[in-house]
Amino acid sequence: MRFEQITSVKNNRVKDWAALKQKKYRSQTGLYIAEGTRLVEDAVASGAPIDAILLSGDLQSGRFDKIINGLASLGTQVYEVAEQVMEHISDTKTPQGVIAVIRQLEGDPNDFLDNKTNPLYLVLDGIQDPGNLGTMIRTADAVGATGVFLGKTCVDLYNPKVVRATMGSMYHLPVFEVDLELFLPAMKRQGITVVGTAIDADKTVFQHDFTQGTALVIGSEAHGLSAAMADAVDQNISLPMPGKAESLNAAIASSVMMYEALRQRTQ
Structure with missing residues (x-):
């Protein structure tokens, strides 16, 4: 399955996702990022309210196929992003190639x-x-x-x-x-x-x-x-x-x- 591709760090969505590294923007949007294969798999398995999935490199196929296809069928946006885009959004020095943009939970x-x-x-x-x-x-x-x-x-x-x-x-x-x-x-x-x-x-x-x-x-x-x-x-x-x-x-x-x-x- 092919997904929308994003190759530029100047893309408006990329700017919004990168801003989530700052608390001010997390509070304003109610979103946050989780990155890494195990962490994203746990988020998916737990039913976390995922807004978008970003993939780069080898993780565009393989172990994530079933998960990603299932999310896509439910309407979750999945994007194939260039390596430089992933690095721009990531909070780590060596991104693992997958980021989930997740809605913060609400509850009393x-x-x-x-x-x-x-x-x-x-x-x-x-x-x-x-x-x-x-x-x-x-x-x-x-x-x-x-x-x-x-x-x-x-x-x-x-x-x-x-x-x-x-x-x-x-x-x-x-x-x-x-x-x-x-x-x-x-x-x-x-x-x-x-x-x-x-x-x-x-x-x-x-x-x-x-x-x-x-x-x-x-x-x-x-x-x-x-x-x-x-x-x-x-x-x-x-x-x-x-x-x-x-x-x-x-x-x-x-x-x-x-x-x-x-x-x-x-x-």
Whole structure:
């Protein structure tokens, strides 16, 4: 099957797609880009709302034939683009030859809270590093967390580096961007215990009961929980560190805590 070809970086659609590397244009259009074979395959398999598929090089045929033909039959626009066009749109130094332009998901996070039994939520406050955010979402996916909630001070979920770092996990579980100061009280009304982290906490992660509905709040890499979030949590827990390290990376710390939650829930 042949698709429309685009060979110039001056093409208006190419300009629009390249602009999606900037948060301003992602917010204005409600679109973002996901690139790479595995990531695009996960997006397609999960039923993500794909607006367009861009292909270049060898990926114009082969492993994507069935997927692309199926998308095209549903009305999704598929384009064959020149290598220089792919490089212009891509956020990576060595593009893999496939990009999906995807519509951002819309949904009411308050509705999502309803009727959940002993949920495990990961709540992130001020996470700035795209790699950390992507890793945290992957870990939440790995342990079977119920959902992830990002405060407004976190790096944008649809930042291309975050999207890549999730390695498809953002398509496997609900991820919402919310105002945490308004949203945490809604969690508490559902009977969920909001748990923060603090070095001087009375209880360690291994002493907390994760078998009950829990929202684990992780603060920024540099400053920990914001003052508002520190006031909002029901209790704090700590990670014991008998060695000489002063601290752990935020993504690693959240991973340890979430796997402790999984251990308790699967005993």
